[in-house]
Amino acid sequence: MIVDKINESIIVKKQMADDPAFVKTVEKTIALLVDAFQNGHKVLFCGNGGSAADAQHLAAELSGRFYFDRPPLPAEACHVNSSFLTAVSNDYSFDQVFARYINAMGNRGDILIGLSTSGNSTNVVEAFKTAKERGMICIGFTGSKGGKMKDLSDVHICVPSDDTPRIQESHITIGHIICEMVEKTLFGNVQ
Numbered sequence: 001m002i003v004d005k006i007n008e009s010i011i012v013k014k015q016m017a018d019d020p021a022f023v024k025t026v027e028k029t030i031a032l033l034v035d036a037f038q039n040g041h042k043v044l045f046c047g048n049g050g051s052a053a054d055a056q057h058l059a060a061e062l063s064g065r066f067y068f069d070r071p072p073l074p075a076e077a078c079h080v081n082s083s084f085l086t087a088v089s090n091d092y093s094f095d096q097v098f099a100r101y102i103n104a105m106g107n108r109g110d111i112l113i114g115l116s117t118s119g120n121s122t123n124v125v126e127a128f129k130t131a132k133e134r135g136m137i138c139i140g141f142t143g144s145k146g147g148k149m150k151d152l153s154d155v156h157i158c159v160p161s162d163d164t165p166r167i168q169e170s171h172i173t174i175g176h177i178i179c180e181m182v183e184k185t186l187f188g189n190v191q
């Protein structure tokens with residue numbers, strides 16, 4: 001059972017590595033983030049549950065530091081202010097929490113990265129709709145079905161699995177690679 005699960009995770013990652021179209025999509029994401037940061041824009045992340053953890057984890061790699069000392073990058077996860085999250089959920093709706101944050105913080109040229117294994121979490125879908133209205137770039141991290149986020153994503157990182165934990169494990173792998181490459185491209189000569 002344990003070995004089977006480890007092997008399942010490896011197989012999903014191997015499928016991504018062996019798919020040139022998938023690798024190109026990750027390259028495109030890196031280029032978009034580099035371009036956004038170089039032009040003074042920010043990157044916002046959103047997701048629920050394990051994907052909320054991934055969202056704040058990845059934002060912190062960018063806004064804190066990753067492999068080496070360099071200037072911080074403007075990045076944040078939409079759920080990290082618990083007063084905002086509880087008030088907006090209570091006074092409006094949980095479906096609107098990320099959309100309202102995007103309305104407060106997102107500007108034309110900023111990037112929104114939404115992580116959802118189903119691609120159908122309503123608060124992430126609503127955030128994408130709002131981000132598009134505001135002229136932001138939407139990058140969707142999903143599982144193989146893509147759900148509603150498929151058609152709302154400017155770039156769609158679609159992990160070839162239908163198993164929530166296996167999809168999340170690949171999201172964080174790809175997210176780490178993106179953060180590493182963005183840091184290296186922007187500041188590789190700083191060390």
Ligand SMILES: O=C(CO)[C@@H](O)[C@H](O)[C@H](O)[C@H](O)COP(=O)(O)O
Nearest residue numbers: 048049050051116117118121164165
């Ligand atoms: O971490 C896990 C499962 O591994 C859970 O917390 C999971 O993220 C939650 O059930 C989410 O609400 C699932 O949402 P989504 O991936 O479909 O957007």
Ligand SMILES: [Zn+2]
Nearest residue numbers: 049050165168
């Ligand atoms: Zn989990």
